[in-house]
Amino acid sequence: MVNTVEYSIETKGLVKSYPQPRNFFEFFRGTEKKPVTALDHVDLKIKKGEFFGVLGPNGAGKTTLTKILCTLVLPSEGEVRVNGYDVVKNGGGVRTSIGLVSSDERSFYWKISGRENLVFFAVLNNHSWSRAKERAAEVLEIVGLESAADRRFETYSSGMKQKMAFAKGLLNDPQTLFLDEPTRSLDPNAAKEIRHFLSSLSKQGKTIFLTTHNLAEAEQLCKRVAVLHRGRVQGVGSKRDLGRMLTRGERLMLVVSGLEKPGISRLETLSVVDSVGVEGLGGGRVRLTLELAEGSVSTVLSEALKLGLQIHSTRTEEASLEQIFEKLTTEEV
């Protein structure tokens, strides 16, 4: 059957909360604990063939989201479809159409070879014995591990183990591939190889859903990125979209002297100023970092002069993805 859905992944109002474990005393006293909200009304639409990234710090909810999309965890609320299948009503359909690359090496058997591992998993995926052997050989070739295929899994380097995770994720030739922090704990060369490999998979038209806390990686690979923080999507779009969403314009750095507290408040209340960072430099000098609306540098400078500040240096810069990310994930939400 040809799957003609437009979106590989669709979530609407997705919520996941985990009950908080109670310790002995809390249990004994009947203390109620509020559940942890790992995902808070997540709405995403990811088109077929897209290379989509979810960027977020530890605890943001990336693994929870990946697990829900792969039917390993059930959502608490909301609608979730993967390749057109509902994750709650048709988990089986989802599973036959996806591959998951997890960085958990414990899912492999260490005392048998890489090839034997893959044949075993292919049989679990309902392949016949002979087809399983064939498919294992195919995926070993795709990830470039043929020459080491008959060595015990435990002798592999971390880069090779990660390639094995890929090989496993590709066994059923999935339409959509999920990767939860695939380059985490890899050395730079191995990570580079993995990224290269991911780009080529994407060119073959597969939908790729990748989570990462590595900005450069998201920037290099993904067409679109969702920034996730405390279970909420803070923004979705290309790097440029995110930049526009977050900073209304520019960052102005000033080194000044003669600044008093009321001066800072005055600057903060200007409508063109988003935020003011203050750092003492000693000798009465202060570095101000101001996030401004586009084209408002002169307004702010003239206001600073009106306040009687002495301006020693000025510098402006555009927000980098790193700063955007920092801003998105450090502000209280």
Ligand SMILES: Nc1ncnc2c1ncn2[C@@H]1O[C@H](COP(=O)(O)OP(=O)(O)O)[C@@H](O)[C@H]1O
């Ligand atoms: N099985 C679980 N039981 C209780 N809380 C959990 C469980 N899994 C994750 N959490 C909590 O959900 C939040 C999101 O975790 P996770 O999805 O692992 O984030 P990430 O992968 O972005 O680091 C965290 O606060 C985490 O402590």
Ligand SMILES: [Mg+2]
């Ligand atoms: Mg995680």
